[in-house]
Amino acid sequence: MPIPRRLQRRAFAVTAAGALGLGASRLRGADIDRPFHGVRSIGIDLRELRGRCRAYLPRMRGPEVFSHSTAALLYEIPLPAELEAAPTLHVSSTDDGRPRAVGVTGHRIKRMLRRDDRGLPLASPADTWCQLATQLSLDDLIAAGDAFVSGRLVARGFRVAPLCTRDELRAAIGRHRPARGTAKLGEALEHVRTGVDSRRETHTRLTIVRSGLPEPVIAAPVVVLGGVVLHPDLSYPELKIAIEYEGEEHRLDAARWRDDIARRRALESAGWIVIRVTIADLRAPGGFLADIRAHRRRRLAH
Incomplete structure (x- = not known):
C-alpha cells in the first residue's frame, strides 16, 4: 500500500495511524521510521537535528x-x-x-x-x-x-x-x-560583547585580556587603499595592530585563503601590523602574546 501524499515528511503518533489510513501491519513497513516510542515518521531525515526535533513533536x-x-x-x-x-x-x-x-x-x-x-x-x-x-x-x-x-x-x-x-x-x-x-x-x-564572528575569536580575546593586555576592539572599521573598509577580528586601532583568528577553513577554502592574503596585504599597506592566531596558538599562547606585547611597545615608543 503506497503512503498517502499528505503523510510524506511527517511524524505522527501511532494512536493516530488508523485515522490517517494506516493499519497496524502497514506501520511495520520498511519505509516508515520509528524515531521515538509511540511515534512513526515518513521521509524525515533523522540524521539532522531539525529532523529529529520534528519527529519528536507528536510526543x-x-x-x-x-x-x-x-x-x-x-x-x-x-x-x-x-x-x-x-x-x-x-x-x-x-x-x-x-x-x-x-x-x-x-x-x-x-x-x-x-x-x-x-x-x-x-x-x-x-x-x-x-x-x-x-x-x-x-x-x-x-x-x-x-x-x-x-x-x-x-x-x-x-x-x-x-x-x-x-x-x-x-x-x-x-x-x-x-x-x-x-x-x-x-x-x-561581564565578558559578553557584540560584533563577534566566531567562537575562537572569543577565545582569542579572552586569552589576550587574561594575560594582562588591554582588551582589543572588536571589528573596528579600517579604511584601506581605494576606500575599502575592513574589519579586523580584534585590534588596537590607535596603534594600528590587528589580531586575526584563522581556523582550518581559512586554509582549506582556496577562495577564503586568497581573500585572507589580500586582506592582510591591504592592512599592511595601510601601515597596520597583522598578527595571525591559530588553534595551536590558543593552546600555547605565549608566542602570539609576546608578539602583541613587542609590537605594542614599539608602537608606543614612537
Whole structure:
C-alpha cells in the first residue's frame, strides 16, 4: 500500500495511524521510521537535528520546548564539537512533568520564555543561553553569549539581527535564579560583547585580556587603499595592530585563503601590523602574546 501524499515528511503518533489510513501491519513497513516510542515518521531525515526535533513533536505537550544545546544549535549558535555531534535532544517543561523518552534528556524549568522557530517550540534565546551554563565551560558560555547578541555574519560587514540583547540575557539570569549555574552566568555576562564572528575569536580575546593586555576592539572599521573598509577580528586601532583568528577553513577554502592574503596585504599597506592566531596558538599562547606585547611597545615608543 503506497503512503498517502499528505503523510510524506511527517511524524505522527501511532494512536493516530488508523485515522490517517494506516493499519497496524502497514506501520511495520520498511519505509516508515520509528524515531521515538509511540511515534512513526515518513521521509524525515533523522540524521539532522531539525529532523529529529520534528519527529519528536507528536510526543510534546503544551508546556514543553526544545532547550539547552538542542535549542542553541537550532538557533545556529556555535558549540563545542561534542555537543554539536550529540544525538540526544534536550526538552524542558515548565510544569511538574519532566519529559522522558529514549534519546531525550528531560528538564523541568520553572520560568522561561518561549519562541516558535519554523514550527518548533524553543526556549527563548536568552533562556537558552542560561540553560547552557550547565553544559559549557565559562569561555564557551561567553562565546555563546557573544553569538546570541552579535547576529550571524552573512557577508562582509552585514549581519542578521541579533537573537537577543545583553539586557535580555541579564533578565533571563533573573528568571534562572536560583538554579545551578547562576554565578557562572553572571561572570560570563561581564565578558559578553557584540560584533563577534566566531567562537575562537572569543577565545582569542579572552586569552589576550587574561594575560594582562588591554582588551582589543572588536571589528573596528579600517579604511584601506581605494576606500575599502575592513574589519579586523580584534585590534588596537590607535596603534594600528590587528589580531586575526584563522581556523582550518581559512586554509582549506582556496577562495577564503586568497581573500585572507589580500586582506592582510591591504592592512599592511595601510601601515597596520597583522598578527595571525591559530588553534595551536590558543593552546600555547605565549608566542602570539609576546608578539602583541613587542609590537605594542614599539608602537608606543614612537
